[in-house]
Amino acid sequence: MPEREQKKKQPATRDDQVVEEAAPPGSKQGEKIKAEIDDLLDEIDEVLEENAEDFVRSYVQKGGQ
Amino acid sequence: MAIRKVCGIETEYGIALRGVGESNPIAASSLLINAYVAEQQRKVGWDFEDESPGRDARGFAREGSMAPEVETHLVNAVLTNGARYYVDHAHPEFSTPECADALECVRYDKAGERILARSMEAARRTLPEGQGIVVYKNNSDRKGNSYGTHENYLMDRAVPFGRIVRHVMPHFVTRQIYTGAGKVGSEAASAQDVPFQLSQRADFFEEEVGLETTLKRPIVNTRDEPHADAQKYRRFHVIVGDSNLCEVATYLKVGVTAIVLAMIEDDFFGDVDLSLATPVQAIRRVSYDLDLSLPLELADGRRLTALDVQWELLDLARKYAEDRGLECVDDEVGRDVLRRWEDTLTTLESNPMSLSGKLDWVTKHELLDAYRQRHGLDWDDHKIAAMDLQYHDVRPERSLFSRLPSERLVDEAAVELAITEPPEGTRAYFRGKCLQKWASSIVAANWDSLVFDLGTDPLRRVPMMEPLRGTAKHVDTLLQGSTTPGELLEQLGT
Numbered sequence: 001m002p003e004r005e006q007k008k009k010q011p012a013t014r015d016d017q018v019v020e021e022a023a024p025p026g027s028k029q030g031e032k033i034k035a036e037i038d039d040l041l042d043e044i045d046e047v048l049e050e051n052a053e054d055f056v057r058s059y060v061q062k063g064g065q
Numbered sequence: 066m067a068i069r070k071v072c073g074i075e076t077e078y079g080i081a082l083r084g085v086g087e088s089n090p091i092a093a094s095s096l097l098i099n100a101y102v103a104e105q106q107r108k109v110g111w112d113f114e115d116e117s118p119g120r121d122a123r124g125f126a127r128e129g130s131m132a133p134e135v136e137t138h139l140v141n142a143v144l145t146n147g148a149r150y151y152v153d154h155a156h157p158e159f160s161t162p163e164c165a166d167a168l169e170c171v172r173y174d175k176a177g178e179r180i181l182a183r184s185m186e187a188a189r190r191t192l193p194e195g196q197g198i199v200v201y202k203n204n205s206d207r208k209g210n211s212y213g214t215h216e217n218y219l220m221d222r223a224v225p226f227g228r229i230v231r232h233v234m235p236h237f238v239t240r241q242i243y244t245g246a247g248k249v250g251s252e253a254a255s256a257q258d259v260p261f262q263l264s265q266r267a268d269f270f271e272e273e274v275g276l277e278t279t280l281k282r283p284i285v286n287t288r289d290e291p292h293a294d295a296q297k298y299r300r301f302h303v304i305v306g307d308s309n310l311c312e313v314a315t316y317l318k319v320g321v322t323a324i325v326l327a328m329i330e331d332d333f334f335g336d337v338d339l340s341l342a343t344p345v346q347a348i349r350r351v352s353y354d355l356d357l358s359l360p361l362e363l364a365d366g367r368r369l370t371a372l373d374v375q376w377e378l379l380d381l382a383r384k385y386a387e388d389r390g391l392e393c394v395d396d397e398v399g400r401d402v403l404r405r406w407e408d409t410l411t412t413l414e415s416n417p418m419s420l421s422g423k424l425d426w427v428t429k430h431e432l433l434d435a436y437r438q439r440h441g442l443d444w445d446d447h448k449i450a451a452m453d454l455q456y457h458d459v460r461p462e463r464s465l466f467s468r469l470p471s472e473r474l475v476d477e478a479a480v481e482l483a484i485t486e487p488p489e490g491t492r493a494y495f496r497g498k499c500l501q502k503w504a505s506s507i508v509a510a511n512w513d514s515l516v517f518d519l520g521t522d523p524l525r526r527v528p529m530m531e532p533l534r535g536t537a538k539h540v541d542t543l544l545q546g547s548t549t550p551g552e553l554l555e556q557l558g559t
Contacts, residue, residue, distance in 0.1 A: 033470075044436065044465070048451065049455060056207065056450045059206050060210070064156045064210075065212065065278040065304065
């Protein structure tokens, strides 16, 4: 069975900027994710397709369903 | 009480042949699947007798438009896990076996990714040095060409189709806030200033209801192929979803939709009517609204956000669980889906970024945005578009998704098992086990039948019109007691 998360229901306040900006201060999980993304960014250029423009242009699919 | 929501996911993968100038996607897809099948097992042909993709669930025959193709001449394999792996519309497609609940669906959807990854390895061994096939689990080439990830759910035939349409439409328009796989830019002609959107597919929906799947795509698809007793069952076919890599997103997509359909089947909506004034416009509005704050106009004049609509559905689902129970989606899984659904909506309102690793659109957005900011790039930079594609690369060493932490709901050993073993709680068990034991005597397999060639008699067809018969509980003794397919058929009395 899936792991159960015991997360507290947070107050339903809406922050319109929250997607565009970094995690609110004090958000531990947000900071952890940001740190992990930062680590990935340090090494990501090694796995990225070498010529981004060619790669994007040449990825052409026949339409499907 | 609603009937068991037996479910499945059908994924068309994007495909590219590397190391050659021109490539034919149908040939590449065939090569990919053949390479896997040759390494894994003897190939079993698919039996098309009961395929009728042109039949319409609204009860009338098609007129004046072209019937969807069934490409009978193309590669088509049935695997020992009960899945179908074949070439469809110039894409390799993996259809999970019939699953008994959403969690099982997650496991077989993941097994599909592993099978595609192994297929690429197998294909590489047959191709000249420097060539290779790469597949992507996404839904668009960013140039206006889309390919689908479909879901299917077993429903009672007696439910009026109009009732399904009325209540499932607002769910399909708004569930993108957790099912969306994220996309940089837009492929809709009318779209302006869309740096990033929630969904891969929203750009491609032009109708509310219809039979098409490849053009003028409808939000609610009416394809009526029950692949089971047509008097009793409908197999509700969903084409509006994105392909997900996050297990939590797949789990919510299938789990919540199964509960919504159960509520429709039990006519539990009562006075609750969330019908939208203009669903086709609304599906894009939701997809383009990263703040999840824009209101949608309802048919009755109310204005609700996508989140509001999902909260209303969740409230109703909680009452449904209390009144009727959730046995039809597996009680334990159903209750877990309700908890996660609530957690997800709450977090989407307060701190969506923390859903990275749970929802694909958030995971992708956070990665791309961080890269963009570090290197001072705009959203329309080629590098960002390339990363959007590479997020979905199925090769573990190249997949950007795989490099990020994500929450697992099924452990890798269970996924590994699902590559070759069928689910135990549906007729897929009978199909898969017969293929494991007697592949050389099975000349054709379909969702609802197996055809045996015993060498002497005419071909013998075993119908499987009940998706919940042929389970491990039903047939294990029978299968273990039969050493030859002839003995099996004798005991079955066919």
